[in-house]
Amino acid sequence: MDFQLTDQQRRMVAAVRDLAQSEFKTGARKYMDGTFPWDNMKKLAAIGVLGMSVPEAYGGLGLPVFDTALVLEEIAKTCYVTAMATLGEAGVQTRVIAKYAPESIRARILPKVVSGDCIxxxxxxxxxxxxxxxxxxxxxxxxxxxxxxxxxxxxxxxxxxxxxxxxxxxxxxxxxxxxxxxxxxxxxxxxxxxxxxxxxxxxxxxxxxxxxxxxxxxxxxxxxxDGFRKLLTAFNTQRCLNPSISLGLAEGAFDEARTYVKDRTVFGKAIGNFQGNRWKLAEMYREIEAARSILYRACMTANPFPDPLMAAIAKITCNEMALRVTSEAIQLHGGFGFTDEYAVSRLYRGARYGTLGGGTTETLRDLIGRRIMEAGESGEDLLAYDMLGGGDDAS
Ligand SMILES: Cc1cc2nc3c(=O)[nH]c(=O)nc-3n(C[C@H](O)[C@H](O)[C@H](O)COP(=O)(O)OP(=O)(O)OC[C@H]3O[C@@H](n4cnc5c(N)ncnc54)[C@H](O)[C@@H]3O)c2cc1C
The missing domain is CATH 2.40.110.10 (Butyryl-CoA Dehydrogenase, subunit A, domain 2)
Structure with missing residues (x-):
């Protein structure tokens, strides 16, 4: 299994990271009152990001799930609201129009999705x-x-x-x-x-x-x-994109905490010099890396849709990891972490969404449990390393 990014993926991630870190991060607070991030969306459209799920024939990039997840992760590091708005253009709704709408609607709507003129x-x-x-x-x-x-x-x-x-x-x-x-x-x-x-x-x-x-x-x-089956097939993609936002939020909070522990001094030394706090950071980092590996692996099963079992496991893992990591980032900020002054409280609030949307964790645990029981009946070895297979288009 090759987890190396291609040159094209690296360039895309770098472009989105530059934009998000330089332009989205400082302004993120202004979208906490329900304001839609039109200005950020226009900037993302300008570098092609809103067309990630739109086929090339309509001016989009037609990117695979993995590339889309990488982009959402970078945006979520800085601004949950913008990441969610971007998911809206890259997720199930765009895929439904691209796959099932007649040509007259596709040709009219999809180029406007790419340009940011049709949410x-x-x-x-x-x-x-x-x-x-x-x-x-x-x-x-x-x-x-x-x-x-x-x-x-x-x-x-x-x-x-x-x-x-x-x-x-x-x-x-x-x-x-x-x-x-x-x-x-x-x-x-x-x-x-x-x-x-x-x-x-x-x-x-x-x-x-x-x-x-x-x-x-x-x-x-x-x-x-048969819309429900078609919806669920497309939804396995959503189950990789929703956790990429959780992953990004956790990474954003980790970055904030890492900086804060160097700057904040108590009892005459930076709080990062207390072993207990270093262990907190170590745990946060370990959890992020473990969740990231599972998510990337789930994304790589996509053909064109991800393996439902892996997508469910990745979603639960990233969603729940983000809750713990963003919460620990607040803890490392002390009382200031609970205020609106610091990004960690905003990132934590965004992370709370993960387990609710795109299939709740309870529903997904049910799905995993069902698959385990079915495999028991049929003699399928769920632990066999080569058992994964992405889903087809449910056409
Ligand atoms: C930020 C955000 C954005 C959203 N955007 C959209 C959107 O754009 N479009 C849209 O259609 N919806 C959207 N939703 C709604 C979201 O999809 C639903 O909230 C979600 O599907 C859960 O449905 P519900 O809220 O009715 O909870 P319920 O179905 O009432 O579930 C309540 C609780 O019971 C649990 N539960 C349900 N069934 C079982 C079971 N069989 N066994 C055990 N536990 C169970 C659930 O997991 C949950 O914990 C959004 C939600 C949020 C938070």
Whole structure:
């Protein structure tokens, strides 16, 4: 297994690192009030980053999962809100449009994603159905060449900025997971409304949105059936990208702590000179490196989608590691670490998101447990080193 970066990956990481460290880091605090980081997004668009998941035919870079994860990691070191906004353009919603939308929509929307002129929102969660997607009540009824959408989605990121909503919904009232499909909606559609806003501890706003008889052209019905399986396949990518943000947040907090322990003096010496604090730093670093290895390994299974088992393991490992590492970084800052003056409190708050989005840790532990039991039944050796295989496109 080769963990060396290619020259192209090194150049990309270096360009994003320079931008994030020189321009995103100092301004990160101003996005804690729900302000969308338009200025950062435009700078990322200028170096091609918003087109990471867009095929080259539409002006994007068409990068593999691993490269995308490396980029998100660099952004997250400095600004959680910008990393999340970038994930919105690189994640499942872009992949759904690129793979399932008709050419007319792809050609119109994808170049605007690349240029930062079309923010995408993905809508899965409903007030009574987050993890329990089989319980969706939002429904799209097909009537000739039109689709009528009714329902409500909640906790939706970027609903006030989005130019296109990728909405997972029941189709024609068909029950269960098999009855779920996907429609696209533009915000000027009659009957669409943003009806509520929640401000998060991470800094961004999430929204409730309603569809009251929204009439869509039939070409906006991009997945008619088996949408849940298709969603899950694409979601394994999200399960590598979400933890890359956790990894970056932990690395950012580690960097802050490493600097602080040199500068802060108590009892006549820098706090980094106390063995207990060095051990803290050693543990933080050890945890980061261990999690990073698992995440990179999961990313490398992508073909084009990562191995579901490895993606789940990587996600839990990075998400939970980031909680511990960012918390220890606050501890090393003492009481100042708890204030808004220092980046560590912001990084910690961002890290809290990881275990909640993109499949909660409980859901993923369930998935891992199920695979272990299935392997027991079939005699598959889960510990065999060569058992990993990335998922196909669920076409
Ligand atoms: C910052 C942020 C951004 C988000 N952005 C979006 C977005 O853009 N679009 C979108 O659609 N959603 C978004 N969400 C919502 C997110 O996807 C959901 O919060 C998530 O899917 C969990 O659903 P829920 O909140 O309804 O929790 P619930 O499903 O109600 O779960 C509550 C708790 O019960 C646990 N649980 C559930 N089922 C089981 C089980 N079978 N066994 C054991 N434990 C279980 C869960 O793990 C969790 O701990 C966002 C959330 C956050 C925090």
């Amino acid at each position: 995408l929102a993905v809508c899965m969660t409903e007030p009574h159905a987050g993890t329990d997607v089989a319980n969706y009540r939002t429904n799209a009824t097909v009537k000739g060449d039109r689709v009528i959408l009714n329902g409500c989605k909640t906790l939706i990121s970027r609903a006030r900025e989005a130019g296109m909503f990728v909405i997972f919904t029941r189709i024609d009232g068909r029950p269960g997971r098999e009855g779920i499909g996907c429609v696209l909606l533009e915000p000027d559609t009659a009957g669409f409304e943003v009806t509520g806003t929640y401000h998060t501890m991470g800094g961004e706003d999430l929204h409730e949105i309603q569809f009251n008889g929204c009439e869509l052209p039939i070409e906006n019905l991009v997945i008619r059936e």
